[in-house]
């Protein structure tokens with residue numbers, strides 16, 4: 001990982017035709033192993049058939065192999081959509097936290113609710129979901145076993161993961177299982193997987209790693225779902241995983257032609273606004289294209305291979321500098337390093353930009369923006385973006401904080417308000433308002449001509465979306481980053 005590769009496709013030299021799976025379905029589950037014990041059983045690698053595809057294919061062939069059947073039901077669509085933005089789910093780790101095995105999201109959120117046709121699920125999707133239901137109560141065992149298999153069979157992959165694997169170690173597995181569960185939901189899934197594939201370039205992930213991961217994924221699932229595991233189930237998983245991995249590989253290969261796997265960036269200023277919040281500005285070593293409202297992944301030199309997400313706090317600037325608002329949270333290794341240790345001259349690494357909380361410049365709808373705490377960062381970027389486009393559409397910003405003191409960027413926001421007559425900024429301080437941010441918007445409006453943008457703690461996003469729907473803003477006009485990713489970002 002410290003010397004990541006930029007190779008992400010084999011360009012067809014390995015002879016795969018792209019239509020088959022990488023695995024020879026195996027009939028017998030592996031003999032049981034426990035905890036840290038060394039997993040046994042033969043590897044399927046001998047039967048693997050790496051798939052080569054010209055980088056320009058851009059995932060279309062694999063996409064075609066996804067069942068044309070659309071979402072099974074609205075609840076599933078909700079789960080998929082909620083995760084569609086969980087980009088860069090990765091072999092990262094957050095030291096000092098507890099493992100969070102795969103669980104269906106109990107409160108799925110739809111940034112853009114999609115109407116879900118009521119087609120039945122495909123046979124593969126039914127088998128995949130049956131497996132997931134079977135292993136759900138023992139998800140932590142599935143996770144442990146998966147990584148034990150992976151690192152024992154493929155010790156060369158161990159350096160791609162952080163040194164401490166005791167926390168959130170299942171992010172890779174979770175992403176794969178999420179994708180598998182929603183294999184029928186073509187459009188959302190392909191976008192999600194392409195993003196995931198691109199995001200994995202910075203870890204040094206190569207095409208030949210995917211069969212290894214798939215072997216171990218299926219090895220762990222067959223072991224823990226042995227009561228229902230049969231030939232058809234294994235074949236369904238092989239097809240599903242092959243499709244998933246091919247889309248990721250193709251997206252990474254296509255991205256390789258366009259962008260580096262990561263950027264180095266030098267800290268050029270570090271402004272401690274409160275004892276816990278710093279505004280950090282960096283200069284990337286090469287141009288870094290992004291859109292206002294997006295976020296990136298960031299790795300510090302103090303915690304190698306631990307990546308965390310931060311939103312850009314400004315629209316793209318002519319000097320190419322990027323800013324982030326970072327709050328040091330308890331046990332947050334990355335955030336504490338950035339707030340308390342980073343200084344000008346330090347070099348960090350950035351992954352690719354991600355996120356769809358961007359301004360639609362094809363409409364002139366107003367923007368209703370809710371920024372809670374450091375969630376004001378991308379909201380400020382959106383305001384700058386509207387200003388740069390010379391638009392005169394109304395922008396209403398509600399800036400929530402616990403105390404006056406926590407409104408660390410209010411001066412900047414009020415300055416913007418002074419310059420731009422179309423902008424209104426309303427600080428909502430919990431202690432004074434006696435309501436939390438989302439409820440404050442009920443006192444204003446009407447909002448039927450507005451698109452809504454939410455940024456802040458996961459609880460605020462959840463209750464904000466409910467409030468906005470409650471006051472009649474349709475789901476497709478509500479934008480925010482994935483709650484799952486935000487939860488993972490709190491470090």
Ligand SMILES: NC(=O)C1=CN([C@@H]2O[C@H](COP(=O)(O)OP(=O)(O)OC[C@H]3O[C@@H](n4cnc5c(N)ncnc54)[C@H](O)[C@@H]3O)[C@@H](O)[C@H]2O)C=CC1
Pocket residue numbers: 295310311327371372373374375376377378400401402403406428430435436437438454455456457458459460463464480481486489490
């Ligand atoms: N793109 C995004 O969505 C971004 C999200 N963030 C996230 O924002 C959070 C910022 O943390 P802090 O500054 O400590 O914020 P905080 O925890 O102090 O909350 C800020 C404000 O949000 C509102 N709020 C908080 N929890 C709420 C709930 N459950 N229901 C309704 N309203 C609630 C309150 O008005 C509160 O004052 C972090 O979790 C960070 O990861 C930060 C930057 C960008």
